[in-house]
Amino acid sequence: xxxxxxxxxxxxxxxxxxxxxxxxxxxxxxxxxxxxxxxxxxxxxxxxxxxxxxxxxxxxxxxxxxxxxxxxxxxxxxxxxxxxxxxxxxxxxxxxxxxxxxxxxxxxxxxxxxxxxxxxxxxxxxxxxxxxxxxxxxxxxxxxxxxxxxxxxxxxxxxxxxxxxxxxxxxxxxxxxxxxxxxxxxxxxxxxxxxxxxxxxxxxxxxxxxxxxxxxxxxxxxxxxxxxxxxxxxxxxxxxxxxxxxxxxxxxxxxxxxxxxxxxxxxxxxxxxxxxxxxxxxxxxxxxxxxxxxxxxxxxxxxxxxxxxxxxxxxxxxxxxxxxxxxxxxxxxxxxxxxxxxxxxxxxxxxxxxxxxxxxxxxxxxxxxxxxxxxxxxxxxxx
Ligand code: NAD
Numbered sequence: 001x002x003x004x005x006x007x008x009x010x011x012x013x014x015x016x017x018x019x020x021x022x023x024x025x026x027x028x029x030x031x032x033x034x035x036x037x038x039x040x041x042x043x044x045x046x047x048x049x050x051x052x053x054x055x056x057x058x059x060x061x062x063x064x065x066x067x068x069x070x071x072x073x074x075x076x077x078x079x080x081x082x083x084x085x086x087x088x089x090x091x092x093x094x095x096x097x098x099x100x101x102x103x104x105x106x107x108x109x110x111x112x113x114x115x116x117x118x119x120x121x122x123x124x125x126x127x128x129x130x131x132x133x134x135x136x137x138x139x140x141x142x143x144x145x146x147x148x149x150x151x152x153x154x155x156x157x158x159x160x161x162x163x164x165x166x167x168x169x170x171x172x173x174x175x176x177x178x179x180x181x182x183x184x185x186x187x188x189x190x191x192x193x194x195x196x197x198x199x200x201x202x203x204x205x206x207x208x209x210x211x212x213x214x215x216x217x218x219x220x221x222x223x224x225x226x227x228x229x230x231x232x233x234x235x236x237x238x239x240x241x242x243x244x245x246x247x248x249x250x251x252x253x254x255x256x257x258x259x260x261x262x263x264x265x266x267x268x269x270x271x272x273x274x275x276x277x278x279x280x281x282x283x284x285x286x287x288x289x290x291x292x293x294x295x296x297x298x299x300x301x302x303x304x305x306x307x308x309x310x311x312x313x314x315x316x317x318x319x320x321x322x323x324x325x326x327x328x329x330x331x332x333x334x335x336x337x338x339x340x341x342x343x344x345x346x347x348x349x350x351x352x353x354x355x356x357x358x359x360x361x362x363x364x365x366x367x368x369x370x371x372x373x374x375x376x377x378x379x380x381x382x383x
Contacts, residue, residue: 001030001317004060006037006053009082010290011300011353012066018302018357019064019309022329025361026313026322033060038068038082038290048085054092057283062316063089064309065285070292082290090130095275095283096166097173098128098254099311102241102261102271107334111266111343114238119264124244125177126261128254129170130275133205134160135251160205162250167209169278171196171216174248178223181245184320193224197233197249197257209250230257237261262287269301269342272308274315282316284308298352301340303330306360329363336363 005020007013023030035041035053042048048068057063068082078084089095104112104122112119137159145155178192196213198206210227217225228236230253236243237260249257262271271287286304294300307330314323338359339348351359 001062002060003030003032003312004056004063005032005034006057006063006065007034007040008038008066008068008085008290009040009070010067010292010295012038012068012290014295014298014353015286015300015302015305016064016066018353018360019305021357022306022326022360022364023064023309025364026325028319028322030317037065037085039070039073041085042073042076042080042082046080048080048082049088053085054088057089057093061281062312063093063283064305064312065089065283066305067286067288067290069290089283090275093281093283094131094277096129096131096278097170097276098130098258099173099177099274099276099315100126100128100258100262100271100287101311102126102258102265104265105270105331105334107331107337108266108270108343110345112264113266114241114264119241122242122264124241124261125181125246126254126258127170127174127177127246127248128258129162129166129248129250130254131251132162132166133251134158137161160203160252162205162209164208164212167212168216170248171213173276174246175216175220175223175225178246179220182222191222191224193226193245195226195228195233195244195247197228197230197247197253199230199253200227201229206250213248233257234260237264258287267301267342269304269340270307271304272311274308274311276315280316282312284312284316298354299341300353301342302353302357303340303360306330306357325364326360329360332363333359 007016033056035056036044037053038048041050041053068085073082102124104119109116109120140158142156145151145153174194178194182190182192198210200207200210241264268288273287274282274284276282285308288304291300310323310326313319337348338351340356341350344350
């Protein structure tokens, strides 16, 4: 198994170093190769996604990505900006399914913007279609209106569209994920549930979406399917988020709902993500950006990237037990009271990026509490 490591810019190299440390602590053999991406690649090679980086990502079984971007590149023409590297990787690798778990750890219940009783035990998976919808539909542009309320006025327009195969493949991803989650829960007779989010009452594209998702559902009798309008879904996510299991939706609605769901869990520094192709190959990255404001200070939270490694083991490398070990280790360090500054509150121990990575490695060996108590492996940050 070969993993391409693309640390990127800002805090990217710091958090990826900790994720690689955790990967190395598993008793598994992987080949890894590192390459530049984003602003770092632009500085060295004049392009945010050099040919060599793309070739490495193509050959690899999975890609571990940090983050890209910095304000100093804002004046570059759009195709040379660091963020274009992500769009290029998605396009060239055919990554059409974005998976974002929103999981509220017991130890972080207080960090959520919702009341603890609403989010305790929250575990939902948002699946967003990544390559279609109004973001990519043609035609789009500006023109002079020939009809509508103001004929002759300047107007802008985009095209919302989805083809049957595009909807079918993302629906399969959702039903399979729900089925896997139900069997992994260990609850006898547990049944997965998919909530398909649409706007079928107004949009032709999403009436079609609903019809196609229903047709695919016939192949998954073990999974329950419900349809929900996007306005209601936005409301239910803050009213009763635990009613959801797997949520599947299009690119535009998914963009918004996945950020809303993310906030239920407390910190952006905790959220992993996966973008998968049709064969299970994926790009794994934290949901946050390169955080230039804290880069180089050793205070970034590496847990989203470490949890992205767990997703990589589960979805691309077929190592679900190793994935669970990492997730349990993260839970253990949080339960032991360790927090990077983004999560710190009175009564918990403030640690830096490296110490957090080391604590997860110690917890993999069953020693998170020991490490905290002895203080031997921790250089605490004075709060
Ligand atoms: P950001 O996610 O980088 O930062 C937002 C805030 O969250 C900042 O205050 C930051 O310090 C904090 N933060 C983010 N990750 C953190 C972590 N792991 N630990 C602790 N705190 C963390 O978003 P932004 O500031 O809007 O964007 C900064 C740069 O990142 C921009 O150039 C943007 O284009 C880029 N960006 C890249 C990606 C990506 O690489 N996938 C995604 C979003 C933004």
